[in-house]
Amino acid sequence: xxxxxxxxxxxEAIWDSVGSGPRATVVDSPPGAGKSTLVRELARRxxxxxxxxxxxxxxxHQADDLVRGFVADGLAGGxxxxxLHSGTYVMPSDIAGLPGIAGSQRLxxxxxxxxxVATGAKWATVEAPEPWxxxxxxxxxxxxxxxxxxxxxxxxxxxxxxxxxxxxxxxxADDRYFRGxxxxxxGNAASTILRTHPNSSQITLPVSWRxxxxxxxxxxxxxxxxxxxxxxxxxxxxxxxxxxxxNRDVQRTVLQAASxxxxxxxxxxxxxxxxxxxxxxTIGDVVRELLARGGTLxxxxxxxxxxxxxxxxxxxxxxxxSAVVGQVRRVCAELGLPLxxxxxxxxxxxxxxxxxxxxxxxxxxxxxxxxxFHADAGRLxxxxxxxxxxxxxxxxxxxxxQLDTFPDNEDVWLNENVSTVDGIQAQAKFLNHLLRHKVA
Numbered sequence: 275x276x277x278x279x280x281x282x283x284x285x286e287a288i289w290d291s292v293g294s295g296p297r298a299t300v301v302d303s304p305p306g307a308g309k310s311t312l313v314r315e316l317a318r319r320x321x322x323x324x325x326x327x328x329x330x331x332x333x334x335h336q337a338d339d340l341v342r343g344f345v346a347d348g349l350a351g352g353x354x355x356x357x358l359h360s361g362t363y364v365m366p367s368d369i370a371g372l373p374g375i376a377g378s379q380r381l382x383x384x385x386x387x388x389x390x391v392a393t394g395a396k397w398a399t400v401e402a403p404e405p406w407x408x409x410x411x412x413x414x415x416x417x418x419x420x421x422x423x424x425x426x427x428x429x430x431x432x433x434x435x436x437x438x439x440x441x442x443x444x445x446x447a448d449d450r451y452f453r454g455x456x457x458x459x460x461g462n463a464a465s466t467i468l469r470t471h472p473n474s475s476q477i478t479l480p481v482s483w484r485x486x487x488x489x490x491x492x493x494x495x496x497x498x499x500x501x502x503x504x505x506x507x508x509x510x511x512x513x514x515x516x517x518x519x520x521n522r523d524v525q526r527t528v529l530q531a532a533s534x535x536x537x538x539x540x541x542x543x544x545x546x547x548x549x550x551x552x553x554x555x556t557i558g559d560v561v562r563e564l565l566a567r568g569g570t571l572x573x574x575x576x577x578x579x580x581x582x583x584x585x586x587x588x589x590x591x592x593x594x595x596s597a598v599v600g601q602v603r604r605v606c607a608e609l610g611l612p613l614x615x616x617x618x619x620x621x622x623x624x625x626x627x628x629x630x631x632x633x634x635x636x637x638x639x640x641x642x643x644x645x646x647f648h649a650d651a652g653r654l655x656x657x658x659x660x661x662x663x664x665x666x667x668x669x670x671x672x673x674x675x676q677l678d679t680f681p682d683n684e685d686v687w688l689n690e691n692v693s694t695v696d697g698i699q700a701q702a703k704f705l706n707h708l709l710r711h712k713v714a
Contacts, residue, residue: 299476301478301479305655309479312479320408345375357390359393361379381402408432409429412436416436489665497695506574512571532664541671549594551597557635560666584630588660631664637653642676651696
C-alpha cells in the first residue's frame with residue numbers, strides 16, 4: 275500500500291472507532307504525520323452529523339493554530355468555529371472577526387457554533403448541561419492526567435490524538451507526593467487512558483509527511499515502538515549549496531547535511547559547564563554558513579532559497595539558549611538580517627514546529643553523567659525531528675562512553691507505569707546513526 279492510501283486507511287479506521295468502537299480512541303501520531311489535519315477532519319465529520327464538537331488544545335497558541343487550520347481548510351457547509359477563552363485572552367488579529375469565527379469567554383455565547391476550540395485549562399472551568407457525544411483532545415501526550423480528568427466527565431466518547439515520542443508533561447511541584455500510585459496525576463493523558471481502560475482503541479498514523487526517507491527510519495527506530503515510514507518518495511526534496519571549495523569544517527558540515535540529511539560536528543572530548551561557549555560559537559558558524567552560501571531548497575515542484583526563518587536551533591536549557599541567541603544575533607547583524615530571524619529555543623517550545631534545517635546542541639554533550647533529564651528520549655526526539663531537509667547535531671566526543679558507563683540511579687517507584695521507551699537505549703541507537711555522519 276502506498277503512503278497516501280495507508281494514511282487514508284488509518285483515518286477511516288479511526289473514524290470507525292470513534293463511531294462504534296470503545297469509549298476512548300487513542301491516535302499515535304509520529305512527527306509530521308498530519309495530526310492537526312486529522313483533528314480538524316474528524317471534528318468536521320462529527321459536526322456534520324448535527325452535534326457540536328468540543329476540541330481541547332494544550333496552549334492558546336495551539337488552539338489559535340487549530341482555528342487558523344479550519345479557516346485555511348475553508349468552512350465547508352457553513353460550519354462555524356467558536357474560540358472559547360479566558361477573560362485575559364485576546365484573539366489574534368488574523369482570526370478575530372473573520373466570518374464563521376466567534377470568540378467568547380462564556381460557553382453560552384457560542385451555542386450557535388458547530389466546533390468549539392479551547393485549551394484544556396479552559397474546558398476544566400466549563401459546566402456542560404449534559405455530556406458531549408464526542409470530545410477531541412489534541413496533543414494528548416502533552417496533557418497531564420490530572421488536567422484531563424474533567425474531559426472524561428463531560429464526554430460520552432473521547433478521541434485523544436498526540437505524539438508518543440514527544441516530551442512528557444511536567445510539574446514544578448515536588449512530585450514525590452504523587453509518585454508510586456497506579457495512576458500518577460503527573461502522567462500524560464493518553465498513557466493514562468490506555469492503562470486504566472485497556473480496551474481502548476490505539477491506532478497509529480503510519481506515515482510522516484515531514485521526515486523524508488533519510489530521516490523517518492532513523493527517528494522511528496530510535497524513539498518509537500510502532501514504526502512509521504516517510505510519505506515522500508526518495509529524491510523529492512533537495513538542499514544544495516554553490517560551494518566551490520570544502521576547505522573548512524563548517525563547509526563540509528553544511529555539504530554533508532545537504533547531501534545525506536544529517537551531519538554530526540563532534541568537538542574534542544571535555545567536561546564542560548552547562549553553557550559550553552565553543553559549542554555556541556560552532557552553532558553560530560554553522561548558521562552563518564547556511565545563510566551566507568545561498569542554499570536552494572527543492573520540495574516537490576517548489577523551489578526557493580533557504581531563508582533564515584526556515585532555520586532553527588534546539589537546545590536543552592534556557593542558559594544554552596541565551597548563549598546561542600547571542601551568537602546567532604551577531605551573525606544576523608553581519609548579514610543585514612533582523613536579529614531574531616533564526617528561531618532558537620528549548621525542546622519544550624519547539625514541540626509541534628517545523629523547519630527546513632535544524633541545528634541541535636546535543637543534550638549529553640560535555641557532561642560527566644547522563645541524568646534522566648538529559649538522557650530523556652522525548653527531548654532528543656523532539657530536537658531531531660523538526661526538520662524537512664537536514665539536521666545538524668553539535669556535541670563533544672565522549673557521549674558513547676557516558677551511555678555505556680552511566681548507572682541508572684534514578685528513583686524507581688513501586689506500582690508506577692514505566693516508560694515504554696528507554697532513554698539510554700534510544701540515545702545509543704541515535705548516536706550510532708550520528709557517528710556514521712560525523713564530519714571528517
